[in-house]
Amino acid sequence: MHLFLYQFVLFLLNAAILLFPCTNVLLYPMKKKEILVGFFSIFSILYFLVAILGQSTTFLAIGGILTFVLLYTKHNKILNACAALLGYLCSVVLNHIFTITLSMFGITMQMIETKFPLLFSFIFFAAIYLITYFIGKNVRKIGFLYDIKTPKFVTICIFFDVLICVLIFIFNIIVGEKVGYSPRVIRLNGILFFLYFVVTFIIILVIISNYEKEKKVTQKLKEYENLQDYTNKIEALYMELRLFKHDYFNIIASLHSYIDSENMEGLKNYFETSILPAGEKLNHKDGVLGALSYMKVEEIKGLTYTKLFHAMQKGIQVELDIKEAVEKMHIDVLDITRILGIFLDNAIEAALNSEAKKLYLGFAKSENSVLIVVQNSCKVEPIDLKKIYELGVSSKGDNRGIGLYQVQKIMGKYKNVIHTTGYHEGMFAQRVEIMKSKKCT
Template sequence: MISRWIFDSIGTYASMPILLMVMLYAWRRTRSLSESFLIGLQVGIWSIVIDHVSDLIVYALKFDGGYLLTFASLQLLSLVILNVILMNTHVKSTFNRPSLNRVTGVLLLVIYLYIIVSEGLNDELRLVVSNLVVLLVVIGLAVALYDEYRITIRAKYQVQQQQAQIKNDTRYMNEIEVHYNELRNFRHDYQNMMLSISEYLKTDDLTGLQEYYQKNIAPVTKRVADEQYNLEDLSRVKVKSVKSILFNKLNYAQSQGIKVHFELRQVLERVATNELDLDIALGIILDNAVEAVVGNYHGEITSAIFQTAHSTVFLIQNNLFEQLPPLWQLKEVGYSTKGTNRGLGLNRLGTIVNRNENMILETRVLENRFVQRLTVAREEV
């Protein structure tokens, strides 16, 4: 009875300083007022639920003097269970959209204040039970709404992924058609060159043949050598969306006079992450690499995919022709070395990587090269 009397004397209002401390801690971790406010209210309301359950247990078991022990035990046990759920599932305590966090926070605040005021007027067991029922109903509705929201977002994301896949496949087919036409033209030109050479040989005109070679064949040979496709290893990429984004970006870089290298020794059958996010991330990295070297005579982009027992690593690097600011500044929204309104890539790249738990991005400047290493952890078998 002493523990129950102490809690009643202090009142439910004593939870407010604790609530503020939780909000302050959450704000230090998230740097978001809406998220920290929502997390604090969730903790406060959950503590009230545990308080009511403890009251019922003590009353039912007639466990006089055991309120604080019951409350502390249930609170600790529930926090451990919730932490395990949050760590091992994709469930989050907040929404990605700040507006939803604000609306949910206001609703939870109304419920929290209602409980505090009502319990301040009356502390009968019947009121405790009714408040507990209201809380459980509200929690059930919140879980159902969150689940519906998650399903809707997942469906929307899948549609976006399918659309991106179709778009990538279309671009890939268009590029294949372009190169097929180039091959046909080259075959036609090759046949014409052979006919011309045969005429010189029939007439034993070696001087004319030498002039013809220096004027017509040698330049073509040099052009083919300079523009040769170093993308043969792309045939080992079996993930269509990844192959498409790599082929399109690297092929475009070649068309801009940039030296391109790609290496993959083992067949890449699959990636253990969201393909759409991976495609967007690779696209941003390659776009930035092309933008950094285009227009420079010695521009070069080197890319590779390495596979280990536990991860798949995408390595992309380009040479630098100017002094870069600190890396943290490159990741700020709106900042770009190429002018205003062009600095969204690296910031968006960071957002994509952060929302995928099995993605790690490493960015370095090594001498005169800008290196980005995107690691995708493989699923545990």
């Protein structure tokens, strides 16, 4: 009975050692309930099949973990699976470090396995859990990892590369078990695997950074196109102004004729029906584009122009409210560009689905702060303001939820930001106030 319990605990620990390093480093963490289900499945695989299959069960267990990750991840499945495998590799590397260190003190694996496997497993579990927990926590903070959109083919290649690395390793353990562990073999294996691990990792990083570079180039190209668009628009506006100048003299001439004939009634009529509306029309047209000249942060200017132009083309009534030069944002420009991009995308989408089709973007500043307001008309529907931010929950498809979840993550980095989400009379509003941080200055 004692032995049974002993074995049971050992298997529990082994299942935990297999599973938790993988789940800890996931980019999109799984829920507690899901992890629990995974844990018991892995445990049962180990417990019931080890007697029949020996060490090969590890293959099965890894397969099981991958299946779970693929099953429960909603977005970027393959990337998440890669993360799980890398988590497992971390555990492998640590295992080697452990055995090598112990062998230096003359303690071999066989001694451990016969004398105190439970203690060893427990210490190892604690170490790997803490390490991977720490790695996962920090990796999840790296924003750009979530933006990786490598072509599917590349992602799958990376996945298989990591998978093969893991499989070869498990295979190696099995063979090692049959031949018997010798410290020198273990050391050699450890170094080989560590090298392989490092090389794989570097290759992945190179591929990703290359891809990022390429993305930046296309981004720049797009910005350039935006600018060209902008120039064309300005030129068109200038032409319009010249036409108006021409019209202006015609108007003066016609006014003159009314005054000459002292036709006050006709003059009044002409003024109200022709001149006033013409003026208003002119005002509105250059208002939207002209105001952008106040935005001195180039990245935001480009983004705003593109998004607003896009919205106008789709028939949304756009209002841009900015009347003072905005030079500084007090937070990282890339972060605020991403936030604003997400807000505008959502606002345009929601405005299109609404009846009023209105979009409002306002920038204002005071001495020590900047305020950004994005408003859009939306279908009247009670929205739980909190839920929008929880991953995956969205009133419009999956991507929207992800976007706002990202916004929350970015905002979390800054203490000097007040973010208000509001809904008032058919208008949904995002309000971000950024204070000048004392630390920055």
